[in-house]
Amino acid sequence: MGTTCHHKKLQAFTLPEIVISLLIMSILFATGFAVYMIVNKQVRSMEEKNSFYTDYFLTKSVLKRDFTRPGLITISEDRKIISIKMPGDDRTSNQPLEIQLDSAYILRAEGDRIDTLKPGATIESIGFMQDTLPLVQFIKMRTIYHQKPFFTYLQKEYSAAEMLSVANNNIQSSE
Secondary structure (H helix, E strand, O other): OOOOOOOOOOOOOOOHHHHHHHHHHHHHHHHHHHHHHHHHHHHHHHHHHHHHHHHHHHHHHHHHHHHOOOOOOEOOOOOOEEEEEEOOOOOOOOOOOEEEEOOOOEEEEOOEEEEEEOOEEEEEEEOOOOOOOOOEEEEEEEEEEEEEEEEEEEEHHHHHHHHHHHHHHHHHHHO
16 A cells, blocks of 8 residues: 655745735834824923913913902012012011012912912013002013013002002101
């Protein structure tokens, strides 16, 4: 009995076909990874900008709200502390609302509560009510983001009673 050899043909890929398919897959993966990195960088940039603008507008709205409250606004000689003395405060009881400015952050102290607001700001210019009254009428603040300045304008309108109380205090202190 003789043995016969049966060769069965199997369906398979040849080595050049496998190499070409691996090459195509590597090009697709490299392209997909490059697209992913570009999109990821843009998303991070957008998140950073969104975070800055959210913090900026929140800080701006808090400061504008403070400037619309009744009270007398004064500023320190070094232009780093804004004080808002509420009506009815005497020097022994309530502390004024103080806003301490720094280029990295703003500290807002009201009584025992201290809030940290970001981003920081510095004072660009100040307008006073009159030469005789040391009351702040407006403040122009500058915030820097990626070497680009953003300006915030805070304006205070005083009531006649507030201005009279300051004038009377000035007259009493000069006597």
